[in-house]
Amino acid sequence: MTAITVFGTGSFGTALANVLADNGHDTLMWGKTAKTVEEINTKHTNSAYLKEATMNNAVRATTDIQSAVDHADIYLVAIPTKAIRTVLSQVDERLTSKKQFIHVAKGIENKTFKRVSEMIEDEISLEHNGGVGVLSGPSHAEEVVIQQPTTVAAASSCPELCKTIQDLFMTDYLRVYTNEDLIGVEIGGALKNIIAIASGVLAGLGYGDNAKAALITRGLAEITRLGVKLGADPLTFQGLGGIGDLIVTCTSTHSRNYSLGFALGSGKTLQEILDEMNMVAEGVYTTESVYHLAKQMDVDMPITNALYHVLFESQPVEEALKDLMGRTKKSE
Template identity: 55%
Template structure:
């Protein structure tokens, strides 16, 4: 049995804490809110995020980060993208060299256009950054909490660290694969939230399966196009953090990005949507970052551009769809040939 600190007591952090507890690990679930940590300890619940889940007695709530990470063998960071740097600044003086560091966040930082592991490396240093493990894949917290079969991927520049993380989480309901393409895993996990917003908008407008299938397929092309430019392996996007993540996030009402998009498609304004959601919608922030990045490195991403104009310039959703449908003629095989070329290289 290992001691593991999970930093972030939202729905995903709590669900992953439950997986670790099922594997008989001693889990310390850290929250920045003392009352939430107290609820976890007193009632073994986290009603705001997973109201139907009874937490294992192997999970203890903490609001003191120093106490949470003391003497643990692994630290799992599951906080929103905007909180990553602050958490890592605190961690820098608390961690030891032998602790495994894993993150399960999904996003790209606006302005810097950095992935989560790059943000963490900025704050923790290169030596620690080269050992970071990312955990990603098609996995709704609600289903993981119910112990429904789920498969995810872990990736790191250090294969030994990835395999250690795999051993921590793997069980008969939570299958974990390794993948050496850390860049691709992070890109796929972040950008699927953009496409999920679009899928929700399509459903909110009352469009059918044809429109959503087109959106998901062409969205995958955009992800692979950007990933290829950033030296990711395009084959990664045919796996769990590409196609898999897109399917689960674009087709389920569990997805907060899909739900936010659905409300936008029905005519709600962004500020009202975010207020009603009550949780972070990573796709909004990621859309801004990826739009900026695509222009910086000259990657054509029309779906991302349309969503950026909708979110940040109040463009009408139907106008965005018309804009996409009336683009100039292109050849689908040119995109596929580009992906295959990058794979051969």
Template identity: 50%
Template sequence: MTQKIAVLGAGSWGSVLANLLVKNGNDVVNWTNMEEQAKELNENHTNRAYMPDLTYDDRLIATTDLKMAAQDADAILFVVPTQVMRLVAQQLVDVLKNSKQKPIIIHASKGLELNTHKRLSQVLSEEIPAEYRSSMVVLSGPSHAEDVAKDDLTLVTAASSNINAARKVQSLFMSEHFRVYTNDDIVGVEMGAALKNVIAIGAGALHGLGYGDDAKAALITRGLAEISRLGVAFGAKPLTFMGLSGVGDLIVTATSEHSRNWRAGNELGQGMSLKEVTNTMGMVIEGVPSTKAAYELAKQKKIEMPITDAIYDVLYNDKNIKTVINGLMEREGKAE
């Protein structure tokens, strides 16, 4: 059955997911706050600033009118940067008050809110009262927009405390190239999604410094241990981090040039400053604020996270990367 779906955010991931939903037979409106971007998507079916090689389905509608996008939608998918998630949710509530629907709220963003360090489903739940939504679902996993756009094989997870809602989202997105599993551990899925960006910066830095595969494998493995420790401390299930939204997302983000967090780390390893990296990236580097969040949450829970501490020192204390790596290697020996 055809569903009306509003996709909020028309960057690389938001627009590609909107395109996927259209190809699955849904009526999709992609909201952006940029007039030129909406015009380009509608008239040329391109989004060159984000996906220069993709021609979008001509049935995809783009708009800057949030009311037009969300009015009477069966599902609303947030794919906006972490720092504006709360603001967009606040704007959406006024639309939902006058809607006939109680849509499923989905988000496919990865990060923790600045300052509060809250998970994004918590932010959305705070801003969108229960009477205006049917459920909350997180879509996450090892997925690059560039690969999904060219119909590469991609597997992700739909997580919710309401497993029936997760199954509905599963059915919306499933295709011959895009497979979705369900999960009831929304805490673990969101924590894995946010914290893997921290480790990806470290992995990129190792590459930029010229270190080999041994070093990268070690960083990913020990980084996963840190992610798991912190996630479990906040109520996540340990096994979630062995799944798609844990080790799967970590591998793809910490090894691929498509990852802006990996690219940021690579440029830091090559000697650029964080300010220079941020200015040249052109897109949000979620791993930078996520590093600060992970560092502060670890201190709050008294959890040892040496890799996260090291990346924090590089990003926020201007420590030399090689000095920080030497410090990690020279730590006292201990059991794995």
């Protein structure tokens, strides 16, 4: 049995805490909301994020960050990208030894354009950093928590940490593959949310399978272009952390990014949608980051550009789609 602290009490953190407990690990969750923590401890549910799912009774939760830090040598970071620095700076100032960090956040930081592993490395002192990895792939929390068959990728530049992640999370319903391309898996996980919003927009506009298939295919092309420019292995985008995650996020109503896009395509404003959501749609912030990063690196990303104009410049979705379809002819 391994002691694990899960930072975050959202949907995916909750589902993975359940996986860890199912595997016999000593699992403690940390969260800021006392009501959610109390519900996890007393009712073994998290109704704000996973509605009717029942958790393993062995999962415990706390709002005390010092207790969370002291509990384990391996941390699962399951908080939104925008909160990573705030939480981990508090963690680092309480550390007295090296810890291993596994994250499941899928975003690119605004302005710095850093991946989540880079943000963790910024906030955790060298003397406290025992390695950083990511768990990513086509894995909606709503299905993982009820033990539906799921496959994901564990990525780190450290092969030993990849194997550790695989051993921690592998179950008869969650199959974990290792991948040493940390850059590629993080880029694939973050950028698929951009394409998922666009996919939802198409559905909200009433378009069907032809448009969705085209979007996913060309979306993968631009994700790969940027990823390779940043140092990723192009083959990574053909795997679970690339096309696998892209497909599931672009086609499922479980996806908050797809749902946000659908609402946009149906006529709601971005602010109206965000006001109604109780979870973070990472794709909005990632679109802003990637739009500017692609310009800086001279990478052609037409879908990202079109979505940026819709989200941040209030361009009507029909007009953005017309501009996208009317671009200069080119070969595939």
